[in-house]
Amino acid sequence: MDLSRRRLLTTVGAGVTLGGAGCAGDDGSTTGSRSVAGSGGGTGTPSTATDRSDGSKPPTADGRLHLDYEIGTLEEKIVSGGVRKDGIPSIDDPTFAETPPEILAPDDPVFGVVRDGEAKAYPQYILVHHEIVNDTVGGNSVAVTYCPLTGTAQGFERGPVEFGVSGRLVNSNLTMYDRGTDSWWPQMLATAITGPLTGESLREFRITWTTWDRWSSTYPETTVLTEDTSFSRRYGTDPYGQYNAKRGYYSSTRTLFEPLQGDSRAHPKTVVIGTRTETGAVAFDKGTLLSQRVLTGNIGDTPYVAVADTDLETGYVYANPESATVEAADDGYTLEGTTHDADSLPLDRSLAFDAMWFAWAGFYPESAYVD
Amino acid sequence: MSTDSAADGAGVAARIERLLRHTAVAVRGALTRRDGQLLLGVSGLAYFLLYLAGLRHLGFGPAGYEVSVVSNPLTRAFRQVGPFQWEPIALVVVGPVELLVSPLNVLLGAVLASLVGLNLAVSAVAWRGPSACRLGPGAGAVSGLPGLLSGFACCGPTILLVVGVQASAGLLSLFQWLLPLTVVALLGTLLWVGSRVETT
Secondary structure: OOHHHHHHHHHHOHHHHHHHHOOOOOOOOEOOOOOOOOOOOOOOOOOOOOOOOOOOOOOEOOOOOOOOOOHHHHHHOOEEOOOOOOOOOOEOOOOEEOOOOOOOOOOOEEEEEEEOOEEEEEEHHHHOOOOEEEEEEOOEEEEEEEEOOOOEEEEEEOOOOOEEEEEEEEOOEEEEEEOOOOOEEEOOOOEOOEOOOOOOEEOEEOOEEEEHHHHHHHOOOOEEEOOOOOOOOOOOOOOOEEEOOEEEOOOOOOOOEOOOOOOOOOOOOOEEEEEEOOOOEEEEEHHHHHHHOEEEEEEOOEEEEEEEEOOOOEEEEEEOOOOOOEEEEOOEEEEOOEEEOOOOOOOEEEOEEEEEHHHHHHHOOOOEEEO | OHHHHHHHHHHHHHHHHHHHHHHHHHHHHHHHOHHHHHHHHHHHHHHHHHHHHHOOOEEEEEEEEEEEEEOOHHHHOOOEEEOOEEOOOEEEEEEEEEEEEOHHHHHHHHHHHHHHHHHHHHHHHHHHOOOOOOOOOOHHHHHHHHHHHHOOHHHOOHHHHHHOOOEOHHHHHHHHHHHHHHHHHHHHHHHHHHHHOOOO
């Protein structure tokens, strides 16, 4: 919508805004000193509508990701998270700035995305209040998603469809719904367990869980999501605890909901970098990976190798069926005499993401845990 | 039979009428006294603030001064996000204090706070008064307890983190009913306290 109107509302103050904007319909903007003028598209589409099932579908993958449970079993394990559908509102008209919000400390977590040369950062302290951003990056319609209870940030292609927060959880994990078919997608599984698209898996892309200073140093041209979300929230307050330094839910051994399966191989909130394919899953202890730089594991009979990116403090996982030797070097990783960056080894990279161990082990109890 | 039923009905109606009259007189009596007014004001305000804090609509944050309002407040104000919880339409920051304004939650909190305050005021005044010999000193606390519990009804499972209990379907459905049960309990205790106050 028009910027002039937003500026006017900011100037005249709250009292008049209440009276005037109520007649103007929902343009998804917020006024006030925290607002950043701008529009992420200005479609005028109301946020958090729940009745937009127009039959359009998100693009799905050719194959289905591995599940350690029958879909019917997972469906039975859906529980209420205590909020209504869209009670946690997705951001559907995001705005970005070139400079970070004052509140964003250098060590605060951000979820970084690079697609077709465009780099964007999504601060955890904003996403904890919304969990889903329906965005466009590098010309692609995507959903950037974050589940606070499982510590997972994942990206999905969304095509013409928006994703919303269903208010339900499986294994403590955000269950998204698509506003085209109303199929329900537990985020970590990326596979629909109810609705017309049941059994299909979404197309995913890499999201990097890192810190603002690491992300902005690596991608100085990045833009960053602003608090101009069209919702009033206390963005400085995390309902579950604190990441910098870790407190509350993020460090406690307790979980809010009972996991699908308990597993004592690690502290429940240990961060792993996990990957799952069409055949199985494997998880690498993130702390160990960052210190040792190279870890190896298996999915079935297939060897996998994980390497650390020490700049972004993250890791990448590759299928390594020939068991080629990968070694850490000063400026990368050597493979067959050639040095490569962590994110560009000449092997098939498998999409991997950070997760809390209890959540990974709950969904993938047969997964190896490498530490 | 029909005569008996009519007589019974009349008897019940008369009892209810007497109960309401007693309670109204007790409330009026409590509020004419300075200690009653003080208790209503202090406990009501304290409860109201606790209720907003329980919702996480009131708390501390980075210091500043700000008033920001969503652009479509009249629509948003009626958007329900959870059981007895509605979408905030404004953020007010004064120094380190942050307040999210959700009009329907403010209204609900004010009603609950009034009921809690009235319960405590009537109980305390009746207990201190010479003619209310049947009220023990615990009556006020008992009557205020359901009100305090309701402050957590809105928080959903996050409150369980503090308590250290895992959320379950039963607990989550209990949260949904906690607030209406609280209103009923507060009205019930007010009537109970009112009925025991000697009003003659």
